[in-house]
Amino acid sequence: MISELLEQFFRWKRPVNSRSEARNRLKLVIAQDRSGLSSEALEAMRKEILEVVARYVEIEPSESEFSLESDDRMTALIANLPIKRVRPQIEPDSPIPSEASDSEE
Amino acid sequence: MSRIIVITSGKGGVGKSTVTANLGTAIAQRGHQVALVDADFGLRNLDLLLGLENRVVYTAIEAIAGECRLEQALVKDKRQPGLVLLPAAQNRSKETVNPAQMRQLVSQLSQNYEYILIDCPAGIEMGFRNAIAPAQEAIVVTTPEVAAVRDADRAVGLLEANNIRIVNLVINRIKPEMVQMNDMMSVEDVLEILAVPLLGIIPDDERVIVASNRGEPLVLDEKLSLPAIAFNNIARRLEGDKVPFLDLMAAHNNLLNRIRRFFRS
Numbered sequence: 001m002i003s004e005l006l007e008q009f010f011r012w013k014r015p016v017n018s019r020s021e022a023r024n025r026l027k028l029v030i031a032q033d034r035s036g037l038s039s040e041a042l043e044a045m046r047k048e049i050l051e052v053v054a055r056y057v058e059i060e061p062s063e064s065e066f067s068l069e070s071d072d073r074m075t076a077l078i079a080n081l082p083i084k085r086v087r088p089q090i091e092p093d094s095p096i097p098s099e100a101s102d103s104e105e
Numbered sequence: 106m107s108r109i110i111v112i113t114s115g116k117g118g119v120g121k122s123t124v125t126a127n128l129g130t131a132i133a134q135r136g137h138q139v140a141l142v143d144a145d146f147g148l149r150n151l152d153l154l155l156g157l158e159n160r161v162v163y164t165a166i167e168a169i170a171g172e173c174r175l176e177q178a179l180v181k182d183k184r185q186p187g188l189v190l191l192p193a194a195q196n197r198s199k200e201t202v203n204p205a206q207m208r209q210l211v212s213q214l215s216q217n218y219e220y221i222l223i224d225c226p227a228g229i230e231m232g233f234r235n236a237i238a239p240a241q242e243a244i245v246v247t248t249p250e251v252a253a254v255r256d257a258d259r260a261v262g263l264l265e266a267n268n269i270r271i272v273n274l275v276i277n278r279i280k281p282e283m284v285q286m287n288d289m290m291s292v293e294d295v296l297e298i299l300a301v302p303l304l305g306i307i308p309d310d311e312r313v314i315v316a317s318n319r320g321e322p323l324v325l326d327e328k329l330s331l332p333a334i335a336f337n338n339i340a341r342r343l344e345g346d347k348v349p350f351l352d353l354m355a356a357h358n359n360l361l362n363r364i365r366r367f368f369r370s
Contacts, residue, residue, distance in 0.1 A: 017287035018287070018289075019284070019289060019290055019291070020287070022250075022251050022290050022294075023290060023294050023298065025251060026251055026255060027298060030254075033262075070298075070300075071300075073261075073265075073300045
């Protein structure tokens, strides 16, 4: 019993408990399962959405976030795209600016 | 009007057949006519859990093929007068039967039985489709483990896609002491992820294995164990009774565990 307590004591440094790790990993994987999207499809969608948004506003690709979240058996695509500035002239059919297309790397 | 309930899980080995055997016995004890259908063709086990393996003469396959009358294939339980089992064939594969035949079989049973519980095989292929075809409602069994919860979510999605709108959850094999130490997901964690109404929680207990060794479902014990009470509560909730869930955590919130948690938090 004492040795067990000591063992517990020295395990206290463990960063995250396995219960919340299980919960977080499951949330992610289930959101993906429910959407029926492969990670490649998700990545392709992310790129295309960024390209479209970049036509209208200047965004910071490194700060943009895409994630799938599930709540009450509904899956939502959450995109967080910080806008640096609005492009002066909005032309829906204008070609995609180069900075958005090469910023993916 | 009888209730046709499929018991499913996606993942194997989470306790579907144990839940089916105990729930069926508990409902029969409450004075209902219950038929248990083993839909696990090729890997039948419900007969063994009920201690009826030596009484199986015909199976669902012979009844479907018209080689015997349906009543001849039904095995009467030796302890519960209201309980019968329709065994699965052991020597055939799951592809031998189709959903239409299962619907036909269960609709015949529903003329004489108030509750029909279908024990679904693991997986989401043909055996799963056969088992859910006749069902109006479903009980999804899971354990607080990542693989089981993920597969349960798949099963819930497929049930909804097949228009089974009443889906309830049973969480099996909870170890309160592990939850207390933050080493196992709690009932609340699993519910938050799956978002399916809770029908019951069953603690992990060695007596479940002892009962299966003997072929005597736990709910038959004279002095009821904690899991047996949990099964009885599920039977009552199915009938619409409001029964509070067992507080499994209370017994484990002692001083020693609190000290342990203190050092680990």
